[in-house]
Amino acid sequence: MSLSCIDVPGPRPWPPRVSAFTRPFWDALAEGRLTTTRGRTSGRLTFPPKPFCPYDWGNEVEWVDLSGRGRLYSQTVIHAAPAAFAREAPIHNGIVDLDEGLRVAARILGDASLDAAMECVVLRYADGPLFAFRAA
Amino acid sequence: MTRRVAVIGGAASPVGRLQTPADAPLQALEHEILAPLVLRAMAAAGLAKEEIDALFLAMCRPYTLQKYFATFLANYLRLPLTGGIMEVLGNGMTGGLSFDTAVHAVASRQAEVALALGINMESQAASADHAMSTMRATGDVDFHSIFGFTPISWYAMDAVRYMHEHGATRAELASVAVKDRRHATLNPIAQYRKPLTLEEVLAARPIVEPLGLYEVPPRGDGAVCLVVCTEQMAKATARPYALVRGRGFFHDGAHQIDEVPNDMTAFKAAEAAATTAYRAAGISASDLDLAELYAPCTIVQVLAAEAMGLTPRGRGAAHAAAGETALGGRIPICTSGGCLSRGHPAYITGLLTIYELWEQLTRRAGARQVRNARLGAGSCELGNYNAALIHILEASA
Numbered sequence: 001m002s003l004s005c006i007d008v009p010g011p012r013p014w015p016p017r018v019s020a021f022t023r024p025f026w027d028a029l030a031e032g033r034l035t036t037t038r039g040r041t042s043g044r045l046t047f048p049p050k051p052f053c054p055y056d057w058g059n060e061v062e063w064v065d066l067s068g069r070g071r072l073y074s075q076t077v078i079h080a081a082p083a084a085f086a087r088e089a090p091i092h093n094g095i096v097d098l099d100e101g102l103r104v105a106a107r108i109l110g111d112a113s114l115d116a117a118m119e120c121v122v123l124r125y126a127d128g129p130l131f132a133f134r135a136a
Numbered sequence: 137m138t139r140r141v142a143v144i145g146g147a148a149s150p151v152g153r154l155q156t157p158a159d160a161p162l163q164a165l166e167h168e169i170l171a172p173l174v175l176r177a178m179a180a181a182g183l184a185k186e187e188i189d190a191l192f193l194a195m196c197r198p199y200t201l202q203k204y205f206a207t208f209l210a211n212y213l214r215l216p217l218t219g220g221i222m223e224v225l226g227n228g229m230t231g232g233l234s235f236d237t238a239v240h241a242v243a244s245r246q247a248e249v250a251l252a253l254g255i256n257m258e259s260q261a262a263s264a265d266h267a268m269s270t271m272r273a274t275g276d277v278d279f280h281s282i283f284g285f286t287p288i289s290w291y292a293m294d295a296v297r298y299m300h301e302h303g304a305t306r307a308e309l310a311s312v313a314v315k316d317r318r319h320a321t322l323n324p325i326a327q328y329r330k331p332l333t334l335e336e337v338l339a340a341r342p343i344v345e346p347l348g349l350y351e352v353p354p355r356g357d358g359a360v361c362l363v364v365c366t367e368q369m370a371k372a373t374a375r376p377y378a379l380v381r382g383r384g385f386f387h388d389g390a391h392q393i394d395e396v397p398n399d400m401t402a403f404k405a406a407e408a409a410a411t412t413a414y415r416a417a418g419i420s421a422s423d424l425d426l427a428e429l430y431a432p433c434t435i436v437q438v439l440a441a442e443a444m445g446l447t448p449r450g451r452g453a454a455h456a457a458a459g460e461t462a463l464g465g466r467i468p469i470c471t472s473g474g475c476l477s478r479g480h481p482a483y484i485t486g487l488l489t490i491y492e493l494w495e496q497l498t499r500r501a502g503a504r505q506v507r508n509a510r511l512g513a514g515s516c517e518l519g520n521y522n523a524a525l526i527h528i529l530e531a532s533a
Contacts, residue, residue: 016278047395048279073397074293074300077345078286080352082267085284090342093283095293097397105275105393107283114300130282 002032003068004121006109011127013084021051024063029129034068034120036102037061047102068120069136070098072112096133107132138243142370142377143494143529145181145363147173151327151479151488154357155199155257166200167212170255170359174213177361182373183249187365190219190247194234194254194483198269199261219247227273228430230254231360232486232516232525238364239380239527248366252490255359256481263355274519275392288352288433290392290520292344295435298401299346301450304438306346308453310337312434313350313476315462320473322463322504327356327479350476353432358481360491370532376498381511382419382528384412390522406443406515409524413513414445417528421445424528425509426468426496428489430516432475432482437461440515441469444526463504471496471504486516490527497531 018026025048028035038045039053040060052059075094078085085091094108096118112118112135119136122129149169156164178185193206202208206223210216219241226233231254238252258266267286274287298304314334320326332350340348370377386408393400414420427446431437438452446467447455455461461469472478472492475485493512495501515526 012282013284014282016282022278048276074297074400076289076292076296077342078284078289078292079341079345080263080267080286080343081284082271082286083262083264084268086264088284091284093285093289095393095400101397103393103395103397105280105283105285114296 003034005032005124006121008123008125010087010125012125012130013088015127022049025049026128029122029131030124032122034066034131035063036066038064045100045102047104066102067099070096070118070133072108072114072116072118072133073097073103074114075108075112094133109134111135139245140367141239141242141380142365142367142532143362143380143490144183144365144370144373144375144377145177146361146491146494147176147180148325148360148488148491149173149358150325151356151358151481153259154359155260157260166196166202166205166255166257167209170209170253170361171212173359173361174251174253177363181363181365182375183363183365183369185215187249188215188251189217190238190241190250191215191217191221192234192237192241192250192252193223194231194256194487195223195225196254197256197258197483200255200257219250227518228482229486229516229518229523229525230483232430232489235362235364235487235490235527236383236525238362239383242364242366248369250364251361252364252487253361254484254487256483257357258481259355259357266355280392286344288347289344291433291436292347294401294439294520295346295433298435298439301401304453306338307334308457309434309438310334310351311457312437313337315456316470316474317477319463319471319504320477322502323473323478326473326477327354328473328477347433347435351434353475353480356479356481358479358484358488360484360487362487362490362494377532378494378497378529379532380527381530382413382415382417384409384416384526385524386412387523390519392520392522400520401439403439403443403521403524405524406440406517406521406526409526410444410513413526413528419511419528424467424511424513426471426506427513427515428470428472428492430475430485430489431470432480434476436521437469437474440521443521444513444515463506468506471501471506489514489516490529493529497529
C-alpha cells in the first residue's frame with residue numbers, strides 16, 4: 001500500500017520534533033505509509049505511536065501499517081491562524097475516524113462532507129512530510 | 137474531618153484592556169491593580185487582614201514580568217501566612233482551581249480564611265503570536281500543533297458536528313452571543329456592553345468556521361479576588377454569603393480528542409462532574425436558579441448546558457434561541473455576559489465565574505439580578521471540556 005504524495009513548496013510551517021522512537025513513523029510517511037504501534041499483549045492500536053501500550057502498559061509494541069482510510073468526523077477552517085501558519089491561512093483542518101478505529105486530527109484537502117469516506121495523502125514539504133486527508 | 141465553606145467577599149476589575157504597551161512611559165503594574173482588589177474584597181467580607189492565612193493565586197500569564205508573583209504579593213500586602221501560598225495552573229481551569237484549592241484549604245482546616253485571586257494580562261500580545269503559545273497548550277505539539285489547531289478550532293469542530301447530528305441551526309447557535317451580550321449590558325465589569333443583534337453575529341467575519349468574531353472569546357485582561365472562609369466565620373459577620381454546597385471533577389483522560397472515536401460533543405467530563413457536584417449538594421439540575429458556565433464559544437455554552445442537564449441533549453441551541461437560558465428564562469446561563477461579552481481573561485475566568493455567583497447569591501447583581509436566586513452552578517474546564525470542575529453554591533439567606 002502506498003499513499004498518494006503531493007509536493008508542497010517550502011518547509012513545514014511548524015515541523016514536528018522527531019525522536020529516535022518516532023523516526024520510523026516519519027520515515028514511513030515519507031515513503032507513503034501511515035503507520036502506528038500496536039501493543040503485543042493487548043493487541044490494541046494507539047495513535048500517535050508510543051513506545052509502550054497505553055492500555056495495558058506493556059512494553060512490547062510493533063509497528064503496523066494503517067489503511068489511511070476513514071470517515072470525516074468534523075472539520076473547520078481556521079482564519080485566525082498562529083503566526084507560523086500565516087502563509088497557509090486560512091487552514092482547513094479536520095478530524096478523521098480511521099477504519100481501524102482510531103481518531104486522528106489532520107489537514108483536510110478540498111471539499112468533503114461529514115461522514116464522507118476519506119483517504120490519507122502525504123504532503124511532501126521541502127523539509128519533510130505531513131499527513132492530510134481528502135475525500136476518497 | 138471537613139467543614140462547610142463560604143464565599144464571603146469579592147472584588148473584580150473591569151475586564152478589557154488593562155495591560156500597557158511595552159514602550160508606554162507609564163506602565164500598568166499587576167500588583168497595583170490586584171492589591172486594591174484584595175482590600176476591597178476584604179472590606180466586603182468584613183474580616184480583618186490578620187485573619188487571612190492562605191493565598192492561592194491563579195498563575196499569571198508569561199507576559200507578567202514579576203515571577204513568583206504570589207509571594208511577591210504577600211510581601212506587598214505584608215501578609216504572613218500559616219496555611220499556605222501557591223500559584224495554581226490548570227490550563228483553562230486555572231482560576232477555578234485556585235478557588236477549589238482555597239475551598240479545600242478551609243474545609244480541611246489548614247486555613248480559616250483564604251484568598252483565591254488572580255490577574256491575567258495578555259491584551260498587548262498580538263493574537264497570531266499568542267496563538268503560537270496556546271496551540272501548544274491545546275494540542276499534541278508533534279501531532280496536532282503541526283497543523284495549526286488553535287484552542288477554539290476544536291470548539292468549531294464541535295459546532296460542525298453538533299449541527300450535523302442534531303440539526304441545530306447557525307442562528308440558534310448565534311443567539312447565545314446575542315443573549316450573553318444582553319446580560320453584559322447590565323454588568324459594570326463586562327468588556328463589551330453595546331447591544332448586539334443576531335444579524336451582526338451571523339455576518340461577522342469568520343474566525344474558526346463556522347464561528348465568527350462574536351461567537352469566539354475576545355482577548356482581554358482582568359483581575360479578581362475572592363475571600364473564602366468557614367461557614368461559621370461567615371455567619372459571624374452577619375453579612376450575606378454564598379455557601380459551597382457541592383463540588384465535582386472529572387477528566388476524561390484525553391488531550392483534545394480521544395484516540396478512540398467517541399461522541400465528542402457529549403462533553404462527558406461536564407456530565408460526570410455535574411453528577412458528582414449535584415449529588416454532593418443533594419440537588420438535581422432542575423433545582424438550580426442560574427448557571428455560570430466556562431464557555432469560550434457559543435457552541436461550548438450549548439454543549440456544557442446539555443451535559444450538565446440544564447437543557448435536553450441536542451436541543452440546547454434551540455432552547456437558548458427560545459430564551460430559556462436568558463435572564464428571566466427558565467435557567468439563566470452566564471448572567472455576567474460570559475466569556476463572550478463579560479470577557480475571557482482565561483487564567484482568571486474560573487474566578488470570575490464564582491465572583492458572578494457570589495454577586496447573584498448575595499443580591500449584589502443589580503439590574504441583572506436573578507430574582508430569588510438560591511442555588512447556582514459554576515463550571516470551568518480545560519481542553520475541549522476534557523476535564524470539568526463544577527461547584528454548586530447556595531445563598532445564605
